[in-house]
Amino acid sequence: MTSSQGSGLTESAAPTLSRDLGLFEVVVYGVGLILGAGIYAILGEAAGVAGEALPISFVVAAVVASFTGLSYAELASRFPRGEGDYVYVRNAFGSKRLAEAVAFLRVFVGAVSAAAVALAFAGYLDGFVSVPAVPVAIGLIVLASAVNFWGIDTSVKLNLAFTAAEVAGLAIVIWFGRTTWGNVNVLHSPFGAPGVVEAAFLVFFAYLGFGSIVNIAEETENATETIPKAIVLAIGVTTVLYVFVAVSAIGVVNWEALGASSSPLTLVARAGGGDVAASVITAIALTSTANTVLILLVSTSRLVYGVSKSEYRSFPTVFSRVHAARQTPYLAVALVGGVTIPVTLLDDLGQVASLANGGLLVVFVVVNAALLKLRYEKPDERGGFTAPLTVGRLSVTALAGLVTSLGLFTVYVSSFL
Template identity: 45%
Template sequence: MARLQRHLGLFQTTMYGIGLILGAGIYALIGDAAGEAGNTVWISFSLAAIASVFTGLSYAELSSMYPKAAAEYSFVKNAFGSNFPAFIVGWLTLFVAIVSASAIALGFGGYFSNLFGPPVLFCAISVIIALSFVNFIGIRESSSMNIIFTLIEAAGLGMIIWIGMTLFVDVSIDYFDAPQGISGIFSAFTLAFFAYIGFENIANIAEEIRNPKKVLPRAIILAISITAIIYILVSVSAIRVLSWQELDASIAPLADVAKRALGPQAHIAIAAIALFATTNTVLIMLVSGSRILYGISNDKSLPSIFSRIHSKRNTPWAAVLVIGFLSVLFTLVGDLSTVANISVFGIIMVFILVNFSLIWLRFKQPNAERQFKVPLSVKKLPILPVLGIITPVFGAVQFEPYIIMMGMVVVVLGMLFYFAYSKLTKERNRF
């Protein structure tokens, strides 16, 4: 019987996580964050890193206990012993993966169209189809491509750090100048927190990692730590080159940083690197989405066809096809900004449930084997997962009521699907 193959070690898994977190967001997000926090934008990214660590540590402990594809689904099911909340979490993570792949593919299309001319939608659909093929070929090939693209992506950010730290050494800046005070720092914190989202998907390739109980926790912590250092250095470097007002007004802030220092050709170079960044993120979201679908199906909560493994490629071919098809379908929506915000609200709900699952398991199974354990507890109550619940809630309340309402609609649709599929399964079993 064909099964997923364990090809990935600590380096590949950590690079997978760094590629997930770095993504394409920092290339545009830092401008909006600077508009809120001014020169203290680096503080916002630092606080967001700390908040990400709270939930990242919960993923690390739970992954050391249950190293399975469809990680969040597995965590919640083992915590509460019920398919229903587990399915809703799985439903939300699938939605996030598909919408993220579609939205970022459109971002790729925008960059590619700007540089070379083809229509944005054509470029977006083409990159999803091409990367779905890479996903089908195998996790080793996907990982190799991810490592190369992540290094190129990090090189672009390294260029920004080099510019800020070496070419603008005499700049006199008040790094504690916050035009909107504490409220601005926390508004930017919410934006920066979203830039770290992605680490959670490291856990979804657990069944393709060698010794996942040890490797996964280390990879999650390393990925968050490395990207936090990069983000903080990039935010400090950017405000050394452009004022926070200029960053806020720019539609491509890091490209404009390079242009100010090195001329128009550097702007093109950063735009080209952004192509690699968007391509890499789409690939990783397609890989993650297909493994989530595979994992839920393998647990019999979705049709078994999605858990079928290709006999030669050892990849979940049916799940790969479905995730690729749905991602293409969502690109036809065009402007996915609202849908993308709904998906972010969805992942916040997932974070809350994952942290709550860890807390529940500490009381329910205090003596269970944990190769990694979140530090700082008061008796059986772990403190950091509690903070991991509070910080996403703080992010969620920043959304417009419409986004929150539509996020709840996605949850309700998942509930309806679950009950309809459960009823259909029971009917089939009766005959």
């Protein structure tokens, strides 16, 4: 033992992250990331443009998300590292600057998203008791950061409980709508195919969490096999839930009413089970938002930890230090929490969060391009998972992921023009 142990850091034998996560835990973590809080709000806006064809929009979005998800799965199998996107891009293009730009974008997205969802938590809480939004959001970020510091095992146990609550809330909606499925004409869209595509663009953002699953690779047992499986399973599980929720919601409440509601699932629950059911869904939305904040802070801090390693020297190496007792990157946890808190003070957080989503699409373009390049230049250096649909050295799914991500980014930019 060295004298530095009192500070939580052992210099002679630097502590490492604790590998406590198996396939089940990582899948649940991924489902929690993807479900997030988006489905509780975005479903209404999407219904307003897709009409009864809303379930088809979810399927289209799932297919598009799967293209890039498969690229992440193969890259995570090649490089099972917590720095994720950074190491993929750096190995593919040999550019430290490009890799750093991607890492900065991911940290920005994580911080802004966590702040936005923390404010959403305050909004849901205000439905039960009048509270000031910003102090509540900051309090949640501080509490989630404390849990993040305490240990990945504790974070995952909370994530398991919160994700179970999220799934239960969606199951309630599905239950209320189960008798109406036969009345839903999923081929009818009031605005035709363009409406279905626009809705798919909106609900695509309800899938974005899959890219952060890779950031817990160094806390996962047999990460080379577990992380790719978890990405595929998490996208699959959430897609099934989303489609059934979409059919049920459209069956219980007219699509126009859903489109006009800022809390569509609460509206469905009230129509199906009265005020008590609506209150239950609102309470579950609280757990959903709290869970999303926690796992965003976890994944973002692991990215900072990874990129700060001395072998890269892209971020200050101090952030790669691991607490000897808790086995967590405590300084990276503090940095991410500290960066997230000021974002809650922004006036137009919705627009900033939208910019973060645009930045994430740029990351997806680069990540898909990284796999395409690695397939050509290092075809034999594959891990335990290879994305399907390969023609020679070409990954068809990675090419589709690049094209669709670029297309979505173009649509996104055009919305500001």
